[in-house]
Amino acid sequence: SQQGEEDPQALSIQEGENATMNCSYKTSINNLQWYRQNSGRGLVHLILIRSNEREKHSGRLRVTLDTSKKSSSLLITASRAADTASYFCATAGVGDYKLSFGAGTTVTVRA
Amino acid sequence: KAGVTQTPRYLIKTRGQQVTLSCSPISGHRSVSWYQQTPGQGLQFLFEYFSETQRNKGNFPGRFSGRQFSNSRSEMNVSTLELGDSALYLCASSLSAGTGDEKLFFGSGTQLSVL
Numbered sequence: 084s085q086q087g088e089e090d091p092q093a094l095s096i097q098e099g100e101n102a103t104m105n106c107s108y109k110t111s112i113n114n115l116q117w118y119r120q121n122s123g124r125g126l127v128h129l130i131l132i133r134s135n136e137r138e139k140h141s142g143r144l145r146v147t148l149d150t151s152k153k154s155s156s157l158l159i160t161a162s163r164a165a166d167t168a169s170y171f172c173a174t175a176g177v178g179d180y181k182l183s184f185g186a187g188t189t190v191t192v193r194a
Numbered sequence: 195k196a197g198v199t200q201t202p203r204y205l206i207k208t209r210g211q212q213v214t215l216s217c218s219p220i221s222g223h224r225s226v227s228w229y230q231q232t233p234g235q236g237l238q239f240l241f242e243y244f245s246e247t248q249r250n251k252g253n254f255p256g257r258f259s260g261r262q263f264s265n266s267r268s269e270m271n272v273s274t275l276e277l278g279d280s281a282l283y284l285c286a287s288s289l290s291a292g293t294g295d296e297k298l299f300f301g302s303g304t305q306l307s308v309l
Contacts, residue, residue: 113295114295116297118298118300123282123303123305124302124303125198125200125284125286125300125301125302125303126237126284126286126298126300127300128297128298128299131297171236171237175295181227181239181242181250181252182227182239182298183239184229184236184237185236186236187236
Protein backbone atom coordinates (compact mmCIF):
# COMPACT_ATOMS: atom_id res chain seq x y z
CA SER A 84 0.00 0.00 0.00
CA GLN A 85 1.14 3.56 -0.60
CA GLN A 86 2.46 5.55 2.31
CA GLY A 87 1.84 8.98 0.81
CA GLU A 88 -1.21 10.39 -0.88
CA GLU A 89 -1.10 13.59 -2.91
CA ASP A 90 -3.87 16.09 -3.26
CA PRO A 91 -5.19 17.32 -5.63
CA GLN A 92 -4.87 14.60 -8.28
CA ALA A 93 -4.63 17.23 -11.00
CA LEU A 94 -3.99 20.95 -11.16
CA SER A 95 -4.18 23.39 -14.08
CA ILE A 96 -2.72 26.87 -13.74
CA GLN A 97 -1.66 29.81 -15.85
CA GLU A 98 2.01 30.50 -16.43
CA GLY A 99 3.31 32.79 -13.70
CA GLU A 100 0.87 31.54 -11.08
CA ASN A 101 1.82 29.49 -8.04
CA ALA A 102 1.01 25.80 -7.72
CA THR A 103 0.46 24.11 -4.38
CA MET A 104 0.05 20.40 -3.78
CA ASN A 105 -0.22 18.42 -0.60
CA CYS A 106 0.92 15.05 0.61
CA SER A 107 -0.41 13.09 3.55
CA TYR A 108 1.23 9.99 4.96
CA LYS A 109 0.31 7.38 7.53
CA THR A 110 3.24 6.41 9.72
CA SER A 111 6.19 8.14 11.39
CA ILE A 112 8.95 9.04 8.98
CA ASN A 113 12.60 10.06 9.03
CA ASN A 114 12.24 12.29 5.99
CA LEU A 115 10.00 13.08 3.07
CA GLN A 116 11.07 13.58 -0.51
CA TRP A 117 9.46 15.17 -3.55
CA TYR A 118 10.06 14.01 -7.11
CA ARG A 119 8.99 15.25 -10.53
CA GLN A 120 8.16 13.08 -13.54
CA ASN A 121 7.79 14.35 -17.07
CA SER A 122 5.43 12.31 -19.20
CA GLY A 123 6.61 8.73 -19.65
CA ARG A 124 10.06 9.38 -18.21
CA GLY A 125 11.88 8.59 -15.02
CA LEU A 126 11.48 10.56 -11.82
CA VAL A 127 13.80 13.39 -10.85
CA HIS A 128 14.52 14.20 -7.23
CA LEU A 129 13.51 17.72 -6.22
CA ILE A 130 13.97 18.10 -2.50
CA LEU A 131 14.32 16.15 0.74
CA ILE A 132 13.03 17.47 4.05
CA ARG A 133 13.92 15.77 7.32
CA SER A 134 11.45 15.13 10.10
CA ASN A 135 13.07 17.80 12.30
CA GLU A 136 12.70 20.46 9.61
CA ARG A 137 9.56 22.51 9.07
CA GLU A 138 10.36 24.28 5.83
CA LYS A 139 12.89 24.03 3.04
CA HIS A 140 13.52 26.04 -0.10
CA SER A 141 15.19 25.18 -3.38
CA GLY A 142 14.97 27.77 -6.12
CA ARG A 143 11.28 28.29 -6.89
CA LEU A 144 10.30 25.34 -4.71
CA ARG A 145 9.15 25.58 -1.13
CA VAL A 146 8.36 22.49 0.91
CA THR A 147 6.78 22.38 4.33
CA LEU A 148 6.44 19.45 6.69
CA ASP A 149 4.03 19.11 9.59
CA THR A 150 4.80 15.86 11.38
CA SER A 151 1.94 16.35 13.85
CA LYS A 152 -0.53 16.29 10.96
CA LYS A 153 1.54 13.84 8.94
CA SER A 154 1.43 16.13 5.94
CA SER A 155 3.67 18.06 3.59
CA SER A 156 3.11 20.65 0.90
CA LEU A 157 5.05 21.58 -2.20
CA LEU A 158 4.74 25.09 -3.56
CA ILE A 159 6.05 26.01 -7.00
CA THR A 160 6.22 29.77 -7.43
CA ALA A 161 6.04 31.69 -10.70
CA SER A 162 5.27 28.54 -12.68
CA ARG A 163 6.60 27.98 -16.19
CA ALA A 164 5.48 25.71 -19.01
CA ALA A 165 8.46 23.48 -18.21
CA ASP A 166 6.94 22.78 -14.77
CA THR A 167 4.21 20.73 -16.47
CA ALA A 168 4.75 17.29 -14.96
CA SER A 169 3.55 14.89 -12.29
CA TYR A 170 4.81 15.47 -8.77
CA PHE A 171 5.19 12.70 -6.21
CA CYS A 172 5.93 12.66 -2.54
CA ALA A 173 7.89 9.71 -1.21
CA THR A 174 8.43 8.50 2.32
CA ALA A 175 10.17 5.75 4.20
CA GLY A 176 8.75 4.80 7.55
CA VAL A 177 11.05 4.65 10.56
CA GLY A 178 12.93 1.38 10.26
CA ASP A 179 11.72 0.91 6.71
CA TYR A 180 14.29 0.65 3.98
CA LYS A 181 12.30 1.42 0.87
CA LEU A 182 10.73 4.57 -0.49
CA SER A 183 6.98 4.46 -0.98
CA PHE A 184 5.44 6.87 -3.46
CA GLY A 185 2.04 8.47 -3.58
CA ALA A 186 -0.18 8.49 -6.65
CA GLY A 187 1.05 11.92 -7.68
CA THR A 188 -0.36 15.30 -8.63
CA THR A 189 -0.43 16.13 -12.33
CA VAL A 190 0.32 19.79 -12.91
CA THR A 191 -0.44 21.49 -16.22
CA VAL A 192 0.91 24.99 -16.76
CA ARG A 193 -0.93 26.86 -19.53
CA ALA A 194 0.91 29.45 -21.56
CA LYS B 195 28.87 10.92 -15.04
CA ALA B 196 26.38 8.77 -16.92
CA GLY B 197 22.91 8.41 -15.45
CA VAL B 198 20.92 5.29 -14.79
CA THR B 199 20.50 3.32 -17.99
CA GLN B 200 17.59 0.99 -18.60
CA THR B 201 17.25 -1.29 -21.58
CA PRO B 202 15.23 -1.86 -23.62
CA ARG B 203 13.17 1.33 -23.70
CA TYR B 204 10.11 -0.38 -25.16
CA LEU B 205 9.07 -4.00 -25.20
CA ILE B 206 6.05 -5.83 -26.57
CA LYS B 207 5.34 -9.35 -25.42
CA THR B 208 2.41 -11.75 -25.47
CA ARG B 209 0.73 -13.43 -22.55
CA GLY B 210 2.63 -16.39 -21.16
CA GLN B 211 6.03 -15.20 -22.34
CA GLN B 212 8.80 -14.10 -20.06
CA VAL B 213 10.83 -10.91 -20.13
CA THR B 214 14.13 -9.65 -18.73
CA LEU B 215 14.78 -5.96 -18.12
CA SER B 216 18.20 -4.50 -17.49
CA CYS B 217 19.40 -1.61 -15.38
CA SER B 218 22.88 -0.09 -15.12
CA PRO B 219 23.17 2.21 -12.10
CA ILE B 220 25.26 5.34 -11.81
CA SER B 221 28.90 4.46 -11.35
CA GLY B 222 29.65 3.97 -7.67
CA HIS B 223 26.03 3.40 -6.69
CA ARG B 224 25.54 0.08 -4.98
CA SER B 225 21.80 0.06 -4.34
CA VAL B 226 19.29 -0.61 -7.11
CA SER B 227 15.52 -0.45 -6.64
CA TRP B 228 12.79 -1.44 -9.06
CA TYR B 229 9.31 0.04 -9.31
CA GLN B 230 6.27 -0.75 -11.41
CA GLN B 231 4.22 2.24 -12.53
CA THR B 232 0.70 1.95 -13.87
CA PRO B 233 -1.95 4.65 -14.30
CA GLY B 234 -4.26 3.03 -11.78
CA GLN B 235 -1.77 1.96 -9.09
CA GLY B 236 0.92 4.60 -9.26
CA LEU B 237 4.46 3.53 -8.35
CA GLN B 238 4.64 0.18 -6.63
CA PHE B 239 7.88 -1.01 -5.07
CA LEU B 240 9.12 -4.32 -6.46
CA PHE B 241 12.49 -4.97 -4.81
CA GLU B 242 15.78 -3.46 -3.82
CA TYR B 243 19.27 -4.89 -4.11
CA PHE B 244 22.46 -3.93 -2.38
CA SER B 245 25.78 -5.67 -2.97
CA GLU B 246 24.09 -8.52 -4.84
CA THR B 247 21.65 -9.17 -1.98
CA GLN B 248 17.94 -8.55 -2.08
CA ARG B 249 17.29 -6.33 0.93
CA ASN B 250 13.63 -5.49 0.42
CA LYS B 251 10.76 -6.96 -1.51
CA GLY B 252 7.34 -5.56 -2.34
CA ASN B 253 4.04 -7.38 -2.55
CA PHE B 254 4.37 -8.93 -5.96
CA PRO B 255 3.91 -12.58 -6.96
CA GLY B 256 6.86 -14.88 -7.38
CA ARG B 257 6.69 -14.40 -11.15
CA PHE B 258 8.63 -11.20 -10.51
CA SER B 259 12.25 -11.78 -9.67
CA GLY B 260 15.50 -9.92 -9.88
CA ARG B 261 19.19 -10.09 -9.28
CA GLN B 262 22.19 -7.85 -9.00
CA PHE B 263 25.64 -8.54 -10.33
CA SER B 264 29.01 -7.76 -8.78
CA ASN B 265 29.27 -4.60 -10.90
CA SER B 266 25.94 -3.42 -9.40
CA ARG B 267 24.07 -3.88 -12.66
CA SER B 268 20.66 -5.37 -12.07
CA GLU B 269 18.10 -7.35 -14.01
CA MET B 270 14.50 -8.10 -13.29
CA ASN B 271 12.58 -10.96 -14.79
CA VAL B 272 8.87 -11.49 -15.18
CA SER B 273 7.75 -14.97 -16.12
CA THR B 274 4.39 -16.09 -17.49
CA LEU B 275 3.37 -12.58 -18.43
CA GLU B 276 -0.18 -11.43 -17.80
CA LEU B 277 -2.04 -8.52 -19.37
CA GLY B 278 -1.91 -6.71 -16.03
CA ASP B 279 1.88 -6.68 -16.17
CA SER B 280 1.74 -3.95 -18.81
CA ALA B 281 3.44 -1.02 -17.14
CA LEU B 282 6.41 1.29 -17.03
CA TYR B 283 9.18 -0.42 -15.07
CA LEU B 284 11.51 2.02 -13.40
CA CYS B 285 14.92 1.35 -11.98
CA ALA B 286 16.56 3.69 -9.48
CA SER B 287 19.99 3.71 -7.92
CA SER B 288 21.49 5.28 -4.85
CA LEU B 289 24.86 5.30 -3.16
CA SER B 290 24.18 2.90 -0.34
CA ALA B 291 21.47 0.68 1.03
CA GLY B 292 17.97 2.01 0.48
CA THR B 293 17.43 3.47 3.92
CA GLY B 294 15.00 6.03 2.60
CA ASP B 295 17.44 8.75 3.64
CA GLU B 296 18.99 9.07 0.23
CA LYS B 297 17.65 10.43 -2.96
CA LEU B 298 17.07 8.02 -5.77
CA PHE B 299 18.30 8.51 -9.30
CA PHE B 300 15.87 7.05 -11.82
CA GLY B 301 16.33 5.69 -15.30
CA SER B 302 13.89 6.52 -18.09
CA GLY B 303 12.15 3.20 -17.65
CA THR B 304 11.15 0.26 -19.80
CA GLN B 305 7.62 0.45 -21.17
CA LEU B 306 6.31 -3.12 -21.29
CA SER B 307 3.18 -3.92 -23.23
CA VAL B 308 1.66 -7.38 -22.87
CA LEU B 309 -0.75 -8.37 -25.63
